[in-house]
Amino acid sequence: MATAISVRNLRKVYPGQPPVVALADASIDIKDNEFFTLLGPSGCGKTTLLRMIAGFEHPTAGSLTMHGENLLDLPPYKRPVNTVFQSYALFPHLTVAQNIGFGLEMLGKPKAEIRQTVDEMMALVKMTEMADRQTGQISGGQQQRVALARALAPKPRVLLLDEPLSALDFKLRKDMQLELKRLQKETGITFVFVTHDQEEALTMSDRIAVMSAGEIRQIGNPRQIYDQPAERFVADFIGDTNFLPAEVIDTKGQTVTIRLSSGKEIAARAAEGGSHKGKVTLAVRPEHANIGPEADGLLGGTLGEVVYFGTDTHYHVALEDGTGFVVRQQNRPDAAAQFSTGDRVGVHFAPGIGQVLKD
Amino acid sequence: MADLSSAAETQASRRRWLLLAPALFILVFAAAGPLLITLVYSFLTPGDYGGVEWQASWQAWFNVFMERDIFDDTLGWSDAHLSIFWRSVKLSLMTTVLCLFFGFPTAYFIATRPKKQRDLWMLLIIIPFWTNLLIRTFAVVELIRAEGTVNTLLIWLGIIDSPIHMLFTEFSILLGMVYVYLPLMVLPLYASMERLDFSLVEAGYDLYATRLKVLRRVILPLVKPGVIAGSILVFVPSLGAYVTPRVMGGGNQLMIGNLIELQFGQGRNWPLGAALSITLLAIVMVALMAYVRAAGNQEPHRV
Amino acid sequence: MSKAFNISRQNGFTTIAITCFVLLYLPIVLLVVYSFNSGPSVAIWEGFSWRWYQSAWENDQVQEATVRSLVIALWASAISTTCAVLAALATTRTRKFKGQGAVFAMINQPLMVPEIVTAVALLIFFAMIKVSTGYTGLAYLIVAHSAFCIPFAYLPIRARLQGMDLSLEQAAADLYATPFKVFRRVTLPQLWPGILAGAMLAFVISLDDVVITEFVKSAGQDTLPTYMLGQLRRVVTPEVNAISTVLFGISVTFVIAFTVLGKIKN
Numbered sequence: 001m002a003t004a005i006s007v008r009n010l011r012k013v014y015p016g017q018p019p020v021v022a023l024a025d026a027s028i029d030i031k032d033n034e035f036f037t038l039l040g041p042s043g044c045g046k047t048t049l050l051r052m053i054a055g056f057e058h059p060t061a062g063s064l065t066m067h068g069e070n071l072l073d074l075p076p077y078k079r080p081v082n083t084v085f086q087s088y089a090l091f092p093h094l095t096v097a098q099n100i101g102f103g104l105e106m107l108g109k110p111k112a113e114i115r116q117t118v119d120e121m122m123a124l125v126k127m128t129e130m131a132d133r134q135t136g137q138i139s140g141g142q143q144q145r146v147a148l149a150r151a152l153a154p155k156p157r158v159l160l161l162d163e164p165l166s167a168l169d170f171k172l173r174k175d176m177q178l179e180l181k182r183l184q185k186e187t188g189i190t191f192v193f194v195t196h197d198q199e200e201a202l203t204m205s206d207r208i209a210v211m212s213a214g215e216i217r218q219i220g221n222p223r224q225i226y227d228q229p230a231e232r233f234v235a236d237f238i239g240d241t242n243f244l245p246a247e248v249i250d251t252k253g254q255t256v257t258i259r260l261s262s263g264k265e266i267a268a269r270a271a272e273g274g275s276h277k278g279k280v281t282l283a284v285r286p287e288h289a290n291i292g293p294e295a296d297g298l299l300g301g302t303l304g305e306v307v308y309f310g311t312d313t314h315y316h317v318a319l320e321d322g323t324g325f326v327v328r329q330q331n332r333p334d335a336a337a338q339f340s341t342g343d344r345v346g347v348h349f350a351p352g353i354g355q356v357l358k359d
Numbered sequence: 360m361a362d363l364s365s366a367a368e369t370q371a372s373r374r375r376w377l378l379l380a381p382a383l384f385i386l387v388f389a390a391a392g393p394l395l396i397t398l399v400y401s402f403l404t405p406g407d408y409g410g411v412e413w414q415a416s417w418q419a420w421f422n423v424f425m426e427r428d429i430f431d432d433t434l435g436w437s438d439a440h441l442s443i444f445w446r447s448v449k450l451s452l453m454t455t456v457l458c459l460f461f462g463f464p465t466a467y468f469i470a471t472r473p474k475k476q477r478d479l480w481m482l483l484i485i486i487p488f489w490t491n492l493l494i495r496t497f498a499v500v501e502l503i504r505a506e507g508t509v510n511t512l513l514i515w516l517g518i519i520d521s522p523i524h525m526l527f528t529e530f531s532i533l534l535g536m537v538y539v540y541l542p543l544m545v546l547p548l549y550a551s552m553e554r555l556d557f558s559l560v561e562a563g564y565d566l567y568a569t570r571l572k573v574l575r576r577v578i579l580p581l582v583k584p585g586v587i588a589g590s591i592l593v594f595v596p597s598l599g600a601y602v603t604p605r606v607m608g609g610g611n612q613l614m615i616g617n618l619i620e621l622q623f624g625q626g627r628n629w630p631l632g633a634a635l636s637i638t639l640l641a642i643v644m645v646a647l648m649a650y651v652r653a654a655g656n657q658e659p660h661r662v
Numbered sequence: 663m664s665k666a667f668n669i670s671r672q673n674g675f676t677t678i679a680i681t682c683f684v685l686l687y688l689p690i691v692l693l694v695v696y697s698f699n700s701g702p703s704v705a706i707w708e709g710f711s712w713r714w715y716q717s718a719w720e721n722d723q724v725q726e727a728t729v730r731s732l733v734i735a736l737w738a739s740a741i742s743t744t745c746a747v748l749a750a751l752a753t754t755r756t757r758k759f760k761g762q763g764a765v766f767a768m769i770n771q772p773l774m775v776p777e778i779v780t781a782v783a784l785l786i787f788f789a790m791i792k793v794s795t796g797y798t799g800l801a802y803l804i805v806a807h808s809a810f811c812i813p814f815a816y817l818p819i820r821a822r823l824q825g826m827d828l829s830l831e832q833a834a835a836d837l838y839a840t841p842f843k844v845f846r847r848v849t850l851p852q853l854w855p856g857i858l859a860g861a862m863l864a865f866v867i868s869l870d871d872v873v874i875t876e877f878v879k880s881a882g883q884d885t886l887p888t889y890m891l892g893q894l895r896r897v898v899t900p901e902v903n904a905i906s907t908v909l910f911g912i913s914v915t916f917v918i919a920f921t922v923l924g925k926i927k928n
Contacts, residue, residue: 056832058367076835077844083836089829093851103837154837249848372759378752379765382745384810386768390807393783394775400786458913461682464672471670482921487686490913491870493887494906498689501704501903502697508692511705526861541686560669574672599776601873606894616778623785623877633786637777643776657893 002067004158004190005053010062012048017221022048024214025062030158030192035184037193039201040211041237046194049211050160053192054083065332066158077106082151083160086167088143090135096146097122097131103154121149124183141172148183158190165200177204198238206359210234227285229273231358235283242289242325244282244299247357251276255354258282261321262299268354284353286328289349291315291339297346301325303339315339317347368602383569384610394640401633409627423638440618443456447614449528451597454536455544458593461537462544466585467578469545470552481549488542496606500526512638527609536597543596544589551585595643615639690910697903704900712906723889724905729775731869731885734800738807739815739864745808746815746860747853754823780810781877782901788878798880806878807868814867815860818924822856855926862923866916 005028012023023045030036031097038046052064055076064071071079082103090099092208100121104114122128125145130138135146144164149160161180161216165173181204184191195201201208203223209219210233218230229235232243249265250257258280270276294300308331315327325347339345401419403411426437469480487495502508503525511520525531555578561578579586601616608614613621615635622632692704697715701708718724753765772780788802826849834848835841872887879888886905893902 053830054836055837074830075841077838077840079836081836085829085833085834087827087829089827090835091830091834091848101838102834106838106840106843106847108833148836150833371756375752375756375759378748381818382749383765383768383791385741385745385805385809386812389784389805390771390775390780391768393787394779394786396790397779397783420669427739461678464678465682467672467675478921482917483683483686485921486914486917487690489866489870489917490870491887491906491909493870493872494693494909495690497890497902497906498693500894501693501898502689505753506703506705508705538685538689541682555671564667564669570672595774596776597780601778602699602891603779606891616776619778619782623782629786632782636782639776640779643774647774653879 003029004032004034004066005192006063006065007049008063008065010049010052010064011060012045012052012057013060019149021214023052026211027213028209028216028219030190032190033188033191035191035204035206037195037196037205037208038077038202038211039139039195039198039208039238041196042312043213044177044211045214046196046211047162048214050162050192050194051081053158054081055079078154079128081158081160082154082156082184083162084147084151084164086162086164088147088164088167089198090143090146092135094135095131096127096133096135096138098152099135099146100149107154117153121153124152125149126184129260137222140167141176144168144176148180152187152189154182154186158192160194162166163194163196165195166197178202202238207208210237212237228269228271228355229283229357230273232283233275235355235357240286240326240328242284242286243357244284244323244325244354245321246280246282246356248276248278248280255352258354258356259318260298261323264298264352266298266349267351268356269352270356271358276356281356281357281359284325284349284354285351286314286326287312287330288353289327289347291317291327291329292346292348294344294346297348299325299347301345301347303341303343303345306339306341315345317345319347397633397636401630401637403630405625405628406490409590409623409629411629417628419628419634422628422631423634431653443615443618446529446612447598450533450536450614451594452599453533454540454597455590457533457537458541458544459590462541462548462589463586464553466545466548470550470555477553477556484545484549488546492539492602493595493606495539496535499531500606501533501659503534514565526607527611529608529612532604532612532614535603536600539603540593543592547588547592548582548585551582551588555581587650587653588658591646595646598643598646599639693903694907694910696731696900696905697920699900699903702899704898714900715908717899718901721901723884724886724901727884727886727889729801730883731887734803734807734885735865737899738811739861739926741804741808742811742864743815743819743857743861746812746819746864747857749812750816750819751849754820755826755828758904771814773813776808777873781874784874785842785877792880800883802878802880803875806874807871810871810874811864811867815864818859818863819853819856820918822853822859826852853854855923859920859923862916862920866913869912892895 007026007028007030009025009027009133010023011025012021014020014022026045026049040046040047041044052059053071055071055074059072066080091102094102097118101114101118104117111119119128120149122131125148127142127145127149130142131147135143138146144167147164165176168176177200180191193201193204202225205222207219208225210217210225212233218225218234220228225234226238229241235241235243241356244260246258246260246268248256249259251270254270254272256268256276257265259265259270260282268282291303299319301317304316304318307314308318310331312328312330313330317325317327319325400411402415402417404414404416404418406412422437422440424437424440426440427434427435465484469477469484472480500507504510505522505524505526509525510519513519514522559577559581560573563573568576599616599618600614604612604614604617608617616639619632619635619639622628622635626632683713688750692896696704696707698712699708700711700713749769753762784802784806788806792798792802830852831844831848839847870887871885872891875885876888878886884892886909890902890905
């Protein structure tokens with residue numbers, strides 16, 4: 001697939017005492033027809049990057065091209081990208097239909113074509129009945145759809161979405177996630193989606209860039225991001241993770257053999273780009289570990305709290321070396337509760353399932 | 360690599376000053392510029408028929424507070440000017456205090472009405488505020504002059520035989536100024552009282568404060584910025600008042616504003632008029648700076 | 663049964679407030695009432711008539727002054743509002759810029775400097791120009807009024823702009839609107855209540871001005887307020903009441919319109 005947007009060493013520094021680095025030399029290639037998500041906590045630079053692609057922020061240094069064309073020389077109104085704003089930014093003095101047709105009108109499209117496209121767009125987002133409503137008279141979810149239709153109407157090659165679902169309640173957000181994914185597939189437009197919601201990112205994206213403190217920490221598909229986090233920040237930000245101290249004793253390509261604090265040895269995956277020598281941190285997801293008799297375990301400890309969650313149960317284990325470890329086990333009707341608080345237990349996980357982090 | 364955003368910023372800055380140009384031009388031409396010329400004029404010699412001679416002189420500034428005796432040429436304080444300054448300051452302070460006395464309960468009354476009624480009550484304050492100052496002064500004149508409503512009524516009731524002389528006194532100027540500037544006190548007071556969190560008042564009562572103590576220890580400190588703003592808003596225009604003392608004072612109870620005008624009319628002493636203007640401006644600026652400082656000190660206490 | 667404790671009550675406050683409202687409106691009400699008096703007194707009521715309105719209407723000086731006041735107010739509000747819109751666009755929704763404090767001080771200067779001081783300064787400055795150019799027309803008054811109207815026009819426009827969502831303009835630019843089109847199609851339609859409010863405020867302020875006009879005007883350039891000021895020196899007839907009532911009516915209308923405009927949501 002061809003590259004739609006190419007970001008090279010993009011940097012944004014706000015002057016001040018001290019200067020604020022909003023984005024530190026970010027580089028990404030976003031492909032055609034891709035649902036690409038920028039994920040990170042607030043202030044990580046994801047929105048700054050999005051606004052630079054849209055043209056509302058100007059980088060301090062770096063380059064930004066779209067299908068080989070330099071975007072930085074173009075003002076926002078000449079960039080073939082459209083944005084769905086976090087606040088929707090619907091024009092309050094225009095109706096729903098006028099809002100959707102605004103971009104086409106600005107492009108100087110013939111009236112008939114505008115009308116036709118607006119009708120198509122309203123059908124696409126199921127807002128046909130609301131055409132002549134004022135934007136203040138429709139619900140939040142409907143405003144969301146109008147904002148989406150307005151941005152899609154000029155048929156941009158890339159659609160930018162700035163936390164578009166954050167103002168919706170839980171149920172509506174779930175519906176809109178599916179809806180957005182559907183629209184992206186149907187239209188074939190590249191979506192660049194900004195969110196701080198890891199679950200949203202995992203369910204919708206083709207690829208995710210995890211950002212923190214103005215830097216891109218890892219780029220990959222949802223499975224890679226979740227199963228093979230490159231570093232502690234990514235492992236911690238997305239889902240729950242146990243971190244274990246370990247020592248590398250042997251390396252074979254991406255597979256390493258490590259020694260745990262209990263002295264037992266096991267194979268693990270190594271994150272790309274790390275040195276993997278000496279003392280390292282091993283990340284193990286709670287649902288990838290099992291709890292059993294102490295003798296069978298890789299690590300021994302005392303069972304602390306046992307928290308029942310309906311679908312699964314969380315076992316909090318205090319390991320010998322003092323670190324805490326959580327095991328999440330699915331509840332099955334046939335399995336009786338085997339352990340209770342205060343029992344000596346063993347924690348076990350399969351070879352190759354733990355991830356040795358970069359840092 | 361060159362800073363890509365600096366070019367964009369230069370362009371934005373150029374656009375900003377271009378947009379500001381018309382307003383700044385008019386303000387320099389018809390407000391700030393003439394003030395500088397006035398300053399220059401205060402250091403010149405008066406012309407015989409008004410205007411100035413282009414000859415540097417400290418005389419005008421000297422004459423603001425001092426005078427040379429016509430007969431024995433001795434130096435002394437200018438009693439006429441000092442009494443006018445004193446009257447201006449005295450009447451302005453009294454106006455401020457009286458406006459506060461009437462304005463505070465009024466603003467409080469409005470702020471404690473149900474939300475929907477408040478705008479209507481405020482409209483009653485705003486209407487006089489936007490009504491011509493001259494008309495409002497004239498309305499008070501009609502009330503208190505010899506053949507005015509009050510005297511006619513009192514004579515008709517048989518309480519007095521001949522009209523009470525009220526117009527053209529310091530009292531009438533004070534009455535006129537309080538009447539005219541009262542809305543200026545109520546507006547900022549109301550603005551700060553409207554934001555008052557009445558759960559704080561409840562807390563005060565809960566902690567055994569009486570009504571008066573709640574007023575003094577809870578409400579007053581919280582609306583202090585409004586009190587200061589209102590007082591300055593009344594004091595500053597009172598000090599520079601021209602129309603009200605002219606109409607209500609009738610030419611024998613001068614305030615600074617009228618003294619200044621006199622120098623450009625009968626007095627034919629433009630430099631003195633200019634020096635008096637700059638003096639008035641300086642007093643006002645000191646008052647405004649005191650206000651800014653007081654408002655600034657309030658800042659950390661605000662929520 | 664005992665009375666409920668009203669936490670917002672303060673002894674005597676309501677009495678003072680009501681007294682205040684009565685005193686505030688009593689003179690104005692009397693002024694309006696006596697403008698309809700058929701007799702020449704402003705104290706003794708002799709019956710209803712339009713007599714004084716008619717005499718004011720037929721008074722050439724009043725007619726001229728009225729037209730002059732309106733001409734000046736229209737020009738001044740048009741000029742000051744235009745300047746204020748541009749200045750507001752330059753100074754709102756931007757990061758702190760160099761010279762910002764000086765710009766605000768300039769714009770607000772007419773609000774801080776006593777009117778009499780500005781009036782005297784303009785008298786001196788315009789006298790210089792009058793002598794050197796020989797021109798003595800209305801332009802002096804129009805320029806002077808425009809200057810002191812700028813802050814009044816600026817405040818509501820600025821308030822409106824500050825309340826406006828910046829992302830609306832960004833959305834328009836994102837949808838291919840050029841900067842000019844963004845202004846015309848998005849900024850202006852939302853700004854107009856502020857602009858109208860500013861223009862009205864400027865108009866009323868110009869119409870009401872006494873002090874600066876009194877000092878700047880050349881011979882025979884009386885506006886309605888300066889004409890009235892001159893009349894107050896002589897025997898006052900209810901004709902002045904009639905003129906005042908009309909001006910008061912204009913103020914009330916404008917204030918109400920202004921309040922309504924302020925309520926229009928962003």
